Amino acid sequence: xxxxxIPIGRIFGxxxxxxxxxxxxxxxxxxxxxxxxxxxxxxxxSSGQDWAMGFVAAVMLFVCVLxxxxxxxxxxxxxxxxxxxxxLFLFGGVSQIAAEPGTPGQEFWIAVIGPVxxxxxxxxxxxxxxxxxxISPWIAVAECLALMNLVLALFNLIPGFPLDGGRILRAMVxxxxxxxxxxxxxxxxxxxxxxxxxxxxxxxxxxxxxxxxGLWIAFIGWYLESAAGxxxxxxxxxxxxxxxRVADAMRRDFPRIAGDITLQTLVDHFVLPEGNxxxxxxxxNAGEGLITLxxxxxxxxxxxxxxxxxxxxxxxxxxxxxxxDAGLWAVLEKxxxxxxxxxxxxxxxxxxxxxxxxxxxxxxxxxxxxxxxPRPATSRVVRRGFPVSKGHSHLx
Ligand SMILES: [Zn+2]
Numbered sequence: 001x002x003x004x005x006i007p008i009g010r011i012f013g014x015x016x017x018x019x020x021x022x023x024x025x026x027x028x029x030x031x032x033x034x035x036x037x038x039x040x041x042x043x044x045x046s047s048g049q050d051w052a053m054g055f056v057a058a059v060m061l062f063v064c065v066l067x068x069x070x071x072x073x074x075x076x077x078x079x080x081x082x083x084x085x086x087x088l089f090l091f092g093g094v095s096q097i098a099a100e101p102g103t104p105g106q107e108f109w110i111a112v113i114g115p116v117x118x119x120x121x122x123x124x125x126x127x128x129x130x131x132x133x134x135i136s137p138w139i140a141v142a143e144c145l146a147l148m149n150l151v152l153a154l155f156n157l158i159p160g161f162p163l164d165g166g167r168i169l170r171a172m173v174x175x176x177x178x179x180x181x182x183x184x185x186x187x188x189x190x191x192x193x194x195x196x197x198x199x200x201x202x203x204x205x206x207x208x209x210x211x212x213x214g215l216w217i218a219f220i221g222w223y224l225e226s227a228a229g230x231x232x233x234x235x236x237x238x239x240x241x242x243x244x245r246v247a248d249a250m251r252r253d254f255p256r257i258a259g260d261i262t263l264q265t266l267v268d269h270f271v272l273p274e275g276n277x278x279x280x281x282x283x284x285n286a287g288e289g290l291i292t293l294x295x296x297x298x299x300x301x302x303x304x305x306x307x308x309x310x311x312x313x314x315x316x317x318x319x320x321x322x323x324x325d326a327g328l329w330a331v332l333e334k335x336x337x338x339x340x341x342x343x344x345x346x347x348x349x350x351x352x353x354x355x356x357x358x359x360x361x362x363x364x365x366x367x368x369x370x371x372x373x374p375r376p377a378t379s380r381v382v383r384r385g386f387p388v389s390k391g392h393s394h395l396x
Contacts, residue, residue, distance in 0.1 A: 006018045026058045030057075030058040041144075067121065073086060111165075118152045160191035169190065195227075237329075249360055249363035250355040255270065259281050259310030266279070289315040289318075290313060290351070316350075317349070322344075332357070
């Protein structure tokens with residue numbers, strides 16, 4: 001999800017990462033606070049003080065966002081869900097929870113703790129204000145943080161996916177109907193509606209002359225709308241893939257090579273002409289294995305003519321494999337979690353197929369074509385990217 005993120009430490013075993021966009025948003029916030037908020041709150045303060053307050057408040061806001069995300073993550077951990085990382089980025093923070101909550105109760109408590117933490121932080125900053133009475137700039141910073149945490153809590157309670165309020169709504173509908181997918185659909189539709197509302201409000205603000213505010217609100221609206229939209233897409237794919245198995249979509253005519261050919265021959269005669277990214281290597285009694293382009297890249301070119309595929313293959317026993325009966329949706333989630341592009345399908349110790357993300361997407365397109373009703377021979381309908389679920393992402 002975040003290719004350019006810097007890990008800055010670990011809390012409760014969770015990696016805390018800063019995406020490059022975080023530096024941009026902290027700078028933007030510090031600037032907005034330094035040139036408009038603090039000068040109006042403390043006219044007597046110098047511009048140097050305004051900038052110092054602006055910078056401290058912007059960084060402190062993200063400390064609060066981090067604490068909010070830690071709230072979600074710790075409750076998820078209590079329910080036994082793995083949380084590999086929290087990333088702070090342009091729109092706040094994302095807790096990457098490795099699996100969806102299993103019950104409405106889990107979904108409810110994982111979601112509601114976030115706004116509760118932000119409300120508590122707002123109250124805390126309000127409470128400590130009198131303690132800062134003698135150092136006036138810091139009162140203004142505390143007041144600003146109390147306000148921003150209150151806004152954060154209330155904004156997140158809007159019942160639109162992927163905001164916390166949307167997850168709370170999903171938990172309630174799920175509890176009432178017992179239908180997870182219908183509940184997700186309802187929360188995501190409201191999420192899209194909220195997104196469009198924010199875009200409209202942002203455009204209206206721009207026309208009223210508040211360019212920066214308007215642009216920012218419209219941008220958040222666009223982000224919410226597209227996040228909710230991809231959740232809907234995800235749910236419709238999950239429904240379509242429902243009962244389908246790996247065997248339905250896997251490639252049985254996967255490229256197979258003998259173990260004694262050299263990497264040079266492999267590249268010249270199989271990789272370049274046919275464009276395959278992986279090969280099943282048969283090594284007689286020594287069994288089988290898989291060799292991929294990334295494995296070949298680990299060998300220096302001058303060694304290609306003298307290195308055989310069998311020497312570089314990963315034996316089946318060491319591979320992460322799936323079985324033909326595994327659910328297609330579960331395997332797609334696994335690929336997303338583990339960041340892999342293809343998985344060998346084995347029966348016993350034999351590789352009987354290969355399943356790549358592209359195979360699943362192709363299969364999904366066919367399912368969509370059929371779901372859309374009878375059409376002349378299933379032609380490739382629409383080639384479009386597809387959001388692979390990366391676990392449970394929480395906006396702050
Ligand atoms: Zn949250």
